[in-house]
Amino acid sequence: MIFEAMIVDDEAPARVELTNQLERTGRVHVVSEAVCLQEGIAKLRKGGIDVVFVDHNIAGAGTTMLPDALPDFPKVPMFIYMTAYSDVMDDPFGMEPLGFLVKPVDNRKLDEIVALIEESYQREVVRP
Amino acid sequence: MIVLVLNAGSSSLKFKLLESESECVLSRGVVERIGSSSAPARFVCTDKRGAVVQDVAGEGYAGALEHVLASLVEGDGAPLASLDDVQAVGHRIAHGGDVFTCSVAIDDDVVATIERFAELAPLHNPPALAVIDHCRRLFGPSKLQVAAFDTAFHQTMPARNYVYPIPYRYYADMGIRRYGFHGTSHKYVSRRAAEFLGKSRRDLKMITCHLGAGASVCAIDHGVSMDTSMGFTPLDGIVMGTRSGSVDPAIITTIMERENLTPAQMDAVLNRESGMLGVSGVSGDLRELKEAVAVGNERAELAYDIFLTSIRRMIGAYFFELAGVDVIVCTAGVGENDPYARRLIFRGLEPFGIRIDQERNMEVGKADRRISTDDSTVEVLVVPTDEEAEIARDVSLIAAGVDISDPYSD
Numbered sequence: 001m002i003f004e005a006m007i008v009d010d011e012a013p014a015r016v017e018l019t020n021q022l023e024r025t026g027r028v029h030v031v032s033e034a035v036c037l038q039e040g041i042a043k044l045r046k047g048g049i050d051v052v053f054v055d056h057n058i059a060g061a062g063t064t065m066l067p068d069a070l071p072d073f074p075k076v077p078m079f080i081y082m083t084a085y086s087d088v089m090d091d092p093f094g095m096e097p098l099g100f101l102v103k104p105v106d107n108r109k110l111d112e113i114v115a116l117i118e119e120s121y122q123r124e125v126v127r128p
Numbered sequence: 129m130i131v132l133v134l135n136a137g138s139s140s141l142k143f144k145l146l147e148s149e150s151e152c153v154l155s156r157g158v159v160e161r162i163g164s165s166s167a168p169a170r171f172v173c174t175d176k177r178g179a180v181v182q183d184v185a186g187e188g189y190a191g192a193l194e195h196v197l198a199s200l201v202e203g204d205g206a207p208l209a210s211l212d213d214v215q216a217v218g219h220r221i222a223h224g225g226d227v228f229t230c231s232v233a234i235d236d237d238v239v240a241t242i243e244r245f246a247e248l249a250p251l252h253n254p255p256a257l258a259v260i261d262h263c264r265r266l267f268g269p270s271k272l273q274v275a276a277f278d279t280a281f282h283q284t285m286p287a288r289n290y291v292y293p294i295p296y297r298y299y300a301d302m303g304i305r306r307y308g309f310h311g312t313s314h315k316y317v318s319r320r321a322a323e324f325l326g327k328s329r330r331d332l333k334m335i336t337c338h339l340g341a342g343a344s345v346c347a348i349d350h351g352v353s354m355d356t357s358m359g360f361t362p363l364d365g366i367v368m369g370t371r372s373g374s375v376d377p378a379i380i381t382t383i384m385e386r387e388n389l390t391p392a393q394m395d396a397v398l399n400r401e402s403g404m405l406g407v408s409g410v411s412g413d414l415r416e417l418k419e420a421v422a423v424g425n426e427r428a429e430l431a432y433d434i435f436l437t438s439i440r441r442m443i444g445a446y447f448f449e450l451a452g453v454d455v456i457v458c459t460a461g462v463g464e465n466d467p468y469a470r471r472l473i474f475r476g477l478e479p480f481g482i483r484i485d486q487e488r489n490m491e492v493g494k495a496d497r498r499i500s501t502d503d504s505t506v507e508v509l510v511v512p513t514d515e516e517a518e519i520a521r522d523v524s525l526i527a528a529g530v531d532i533s534d535p536y537s538d
Contacts, residue, residue, distance in 0.1 A: 010286050012333060012349055013451040035350045036284075038536035039330060059286070 047074030222252035224277030231522035281311030308356035340460035369412030372402035407431035481505025
């Protein structure tokens with residue numbers, strides 16, 4: 001299983017860097033990008049996304065936009081929050097993230113997160 | 129939908145009457161020298177009746193507007209039978225501050241807010257307000273009137289790009305921040321460029337270069353403005369005809385001290401005596417500058433070099449800011465019509481995936497076109513701008529009840 005990912009971040013260099021790191025794992029393929037939550041939601045409505053890497057400080061944060069939009073998504077993806085600070089672990093989008101990554105992302109941490117994504121997916125698949 | 133677009137400048141009123149869906153122009157022109165004490169205002173107009181030049185009898189912007197409206201309905205072959213055929217009016221407004229993120233239908237609150245930003249655009253917002261006021265009286269309250277702001281498109285910029293590195297209180301208390309201008313043009317050409325390529329703006333990283341008498345460059349990420357070269361005022365950024373663009377700020381205080389200049393005098397030096405005119409001593413018009421270059425005028429050549437270098441520097445900055453781009457667009461006078469300038473701006477950039485096809489670059493025309501080679505990683509396009517068409521488009525969307533307030537919705 002190769003997971004299809006979206007990156008939501010208004011810093012283009014950060015998106016490119018994370019894309020390269022995710023592609024390196026061979027287990028996650030970045031198929032979509034967005035510069036803000038609104039654009040991300042619009043693209044999630046089209047479906048096909050397994051996991052979303054979203055910047056913790058992205059424009060539009062602190063609202064209930066994402067939970068409100070959930071019923072529109074063909075499937076609810078897993079969420080990973082990206083932060084610039086290691087002590088930030090809150091949930092501004094109300095999406096109960098699978099995990100946090102501190103930017104710039106350490107490859108080892110990314111491998112752990114990808115392992116988490118796989119575990120979570122397996123749990124969902126075997127759930128009766 | 130028949131839309132009249134009005135653009136009040138510091139001493140002029142431009143107008144374009146067009147059909148918004150087809151972008152077909154029914155009449156266009158300008159009233160110049162408004163408020164001049166030495167000569168009467170002059171009306172210049174072109175439509176299917178040909179070109180017309182007339183003196184304007186009326187006073188100020190109200191007189192200019194009345195002359196324009198009369199020209200649309202009077203005489204043989206007038207484009208309209210009655211002013212009732214004007215279905216809506218769009219007004220180009222220079223400054224919408226940090227309030228207006230898109231075009232809006234004009235009401236009393238909108239007028240009051242534009243008035244509030246008059247001090248940020250003292251030469252442009254007050255004339256536009258005078259024209260709006262007179263239009264509302266002439267057309268009555270039921271006619272849709274829309275304000276389109278030069279600054280609105282850039283309201284998506286992140287704070288890291290609009291807060292200046294000076295004491296924060298100047299931003300917080302006085303609104304001194306980057307606003308950016310030419311937004312209507314950058315938005316129009318970015319949309320047209322995506323259409324030309326058959327792609328969604330939401331999947332593209334672009335740099336748009338509006339290179340006219342005023343010039344600015346914009347970094348557009350997924351269809352929204354991320355950064356732009358003009359700043360608090362249209363003086364910032366790349367070198368222009370008579371405007372300096374960015375200079376070491378200490379130069380300004382040094383000159384003011386040594387020549388004992390007032391702020392207004394210094395403002396005139398930077399806005400009207402600098403740029404390519406200031407360096408060359410010849411002209412701020414690139415065509416005249418190139419004629420001087422052709423006969424060996426070294427300062428004209430230096431001015432031209434400084435201009436092109438400042439554009440390359442800005443494109444390079446945004447190329448890195450966006451971590452590479454998919455499309456670069458050239459527009460406005462120089463961008464659309466000067467293949468020599470385009471050649472020099474993009475030369476030697478093959479290592480960055482930018483490869484110009486010199487034959488395509490030399491082609492002349494008004495159509496959107498590609499000037500990069502088929503194997504260029506970055507698409508380089510020439511897209512003629514049409515700010516009035518973009519304003520008319522917004523007007524027709526608002527008339528149709530479409531919510532255009534979310535810059536991220538498509």
